[in-house]
Each structure stands twice: as structure tokens, then as C-alpha cells.
Amino acid sequence: MPRIADPRARIDLLRAAEAIFAENGLAAAKVEDITIRAGVSKGAFYLHFKSKQDCFRQIVEGVVARLAACVEAGRFDECAPPESIEALFESRIAHVVELLEFCWQNRGILGMILTGGGGTPYAYLVDAFAERIEQQSEMWLRRGVEVGLYRDDIEPAIVARLIAGTHERLVREIIKQPRRPDIEGWARQALDLLTRGLLSAASSAVVDRTVTKNRERDERPREPRSRAKAG
Amino acid sequence: MPRIADPRARIDLLRAAEAIFAENGLAAAKVEDITIRAGVSKGAFYLHFKSKQDCFRQIVEGVVARLAACVEAGRFDECAPPESIEALFESRIAHVVELLEFCWQNRGILGMILTGGGGTPYAYLVDAFAERIEQQSEMWLRRGVEVGLYRDDIEPAIVARLIAGTHERLVREIIKQPRRPDIEGWARQALDLLTRGLLSAASSAVVDRTVTKNRERDERPREPRSRAKAG
DNA sequence: CCCCATAGTGACCGACCGGTCAGTAATGCC
């Protein structure tokens, strides 16, 4: 069977397209710019993709699939029961950091999807995702209340929305940065703040110690002022 | 001076344009759709606006100016010193509710600016705004720490970003809703959660009582569970 | 009533760009 297809053509096209789409959005991106960057002709583009939209869809679906895998890995029932509150806290941090790390790596195209730039018809994916995170958060919350980790006078549905919102916010912040930010630091501060508002009194004393300890380890020493000591 | 301009023409155009832009974004909006909706000809459009972009800019600037006025009204130095923590909390709530109310009223075009839909070149306005809110939050925080309202082991810069983020998040949530949401309820829950993580121990006891009292007033009574009692 | 300045009209222009297709190059099989 004659004329072997250049095996790099498709990959080059996808890479070029991702860059161009990330820079201009779907509507403003020109097929010709993509093909020029990939070093192939316009016709070659249409050998690999049905249309410009089709190309964009393939890229987005790829990113979303990998992102979904990232999120799925942190589900409540995927984790072994933690030995302690500290361990729980650390495992949550690790999971969030992993997620944010992925987002940072793919910030170009993710930013385009999130900001909906250029008439992207995939904003619904973002919403579906937020929904998923929200449900996951709500499950965590209810479980946390059951075992006495969290205050039992919260409205899980509303607080779950806030938590999901904070996550989305972190993502938006991070992919906006021109330089790699201190992802773990940001995640810790966010989780810390959220957690302090949620923990039952008994739990919060323990976490106070943990967080203070971490802070002393991570930063230059400063006069510690724990909240629990004045209770 | 002959031929008086129809005084409604410009207003009709602006209204029509806002609707069309809100629905389609800048790039995908057609000037002809705007003029049809306004009931004038295409030529009339170009009597009032230099270009499609110019029209969009005028609309956006109008909204942003009113929004800025809303934010400015809540600045630290604009407020009389509150008589109590409860009064402070309530004044913050009132301010946030007013802001969110405005956003809800203008959700169409605001949504378009926020989601950057259709190649809107005004995403920088959103960022500038976030920056402003962030600085304002940071000033509040530092002041709050000084007077012993907040814990003094927080990083004002980072926490301010979180607070600003939560505000932006609230806005994004609210303008996304198909029906008018319980704006005040959402605002209270958000501020409550944030505040609990920030207050110094002495302050938090007071607020616990206030919030619990408000909750009893606002909702059906439920068994109160204050955090302070176990401290 | 005429003049003319300005408001308003809409057919038209032209740039732009997604998509096509006739043609060409590369490759394996005989």
C-alpha cells in the first residue's frame, strides 16, 4: 500500500492546534496558522480532521479525560481510611496539588476552555466538572460530619458549592500566572482556611498543632499564635 | 438646525446591542442583528458608534463604572467605625449583597465579560477589578489583625487573594443561575465560613452567638451547636 | 416654498477565512 503517511503530521497538527487555540480561542484561530505552524498544507489538515471544530473537540476531550482521571483518583471511596486527621489533611493536600499541577501543565488550553474564549462551545464541560467536584465535596462533608470531624450545623450543599468554588478559583488563579506559582503553598492556605471554618472544636485543636508545625517547617520561623490556646 | 435626531435611536441601539452582545459575545454578534432589534438601519448604527468594538466598549465601560461605584462604597475608610463586631459583620454583608444584586441585574453582559466569550478584549478589566477587591480585602485584613479582630498568624496577601476569589466566585455562581437565587443567604454562608477561619479566639465567641442568633431568626429553629462551647 | 444641514437608509464593497478539489509526489506491487 503506497505512500506512507508522515507519522508526525497528525501529532504536529495537534500540537500546533493546541498552541493556536490556546492563544486565540476557537473562533479566532485560523486553520492556516495551525498548518503553517505544523509545517503542512491546509489540505493535510482536512485529512486528519473533519473540520476546525472537530480538531478543537479532539483536543478538549483529551485534556478533559486526563483531568477527569485526576479528579477520580481522589474520590472518597478510593482512599484507604486515614490513620489520623493529619494524615487526612495531608492526603487531601496531595490530591489537590496533583490536580493543580496538571492544570498548570495544561494551562494554555485549559485557560481557553475556562474563559470560554472565542466562542468555545465547551463551557458546559466546565459546569459539568464543577458539579462533579461539588458532589464529591458534599460527600466528604457529610461523611466528615458523621464522624464528628466537622461541625454539624453546616449546610453541606451550600458549603460544598463554596469548596468547589474555591477549587475552581485556585485553578483560575494558577493558570493565569506567568510564572510557576507555589502551588502547594496556595493549596495549603486555601484548605487551611476552609478547614478552620468547618472543623468541630475537638478536631480543630489537633489541626491547629499540625498547621502551625508545617508553617514553622516551611517558612522562616515566626512567633506562633495558635487559636486553640485561647479557647 | 434641521432634522432632529430621534432621541430614542441611541438608547434603543445600546439596549439592543447589550442584549445581542450578552447573547453572542463580541465577535459573534452581528451589527445587523443589533440594528434589526433596535428597529433602525445599519447606517444609523455607524452614526452613533465608530465601530462594533466601540459600541461594545461603551457598554462595558458603563457597566464597569457602575460596578466600581458599588465597590468603592464599601471601602474601609468610607465607613464609620462600627459599634460592634455584629455591626461590622452586618455592614459587610449588606455591602456584598448590594454588589451581588447589581451583578444579578446586569448578569447578561457581565457574564459575557467574565467568561470572555467571543473574543472579548476586556478580560483585563476583570483582572483589574479582582486586583482592586484584593487590595481592599488586604487592607481590611491588616486592619482587622491590628485591632485584634483576626488571627495574627495569617498571610494577608494570600488570604486576601482567597477572599477576593470567593467574591468573584460568588458573582460567577450568581449570574449563572436561571432564577434569582437567595443572594443574602449565599453571601452570609460565604462570609460566615471565611470569617470563622480568620477570627481571633476572642472575636469568634461573639460572632458565634450572632451567627447562631441570625440562623435561628432566618430559618426554622434547629438545635444550636456553637463551636465556642467546647473550646 | 425653497434651501440646506443633518438624520437615516440599505445596496453594495471587499477583506477574510473555512473548506474543496484538481493536480502532484511518494510508495509498494507487478
Place this chain on the structure above:
DNA sequence: GGCATTACTGACCGGTCGGTCACTATGGGG
């Protein structure tokens, strides 16, 4: 080499709008 088949090229087509301009409508002043 000839032939079939597939990869690839790029000039071109056609639709879509943003923007223009020759024209008409409308009103006040003399």
C-alpha cells in the same frame, strides 16, 4: 518501468459580515 493507491499541496471558491456612501427623508430658517 508502469501502474495503482494513497498522502499531500495550495490555488481557488463561496459565504459571511464589518463598514461605506450615494441617496432619500425631515425639519428649521429666510
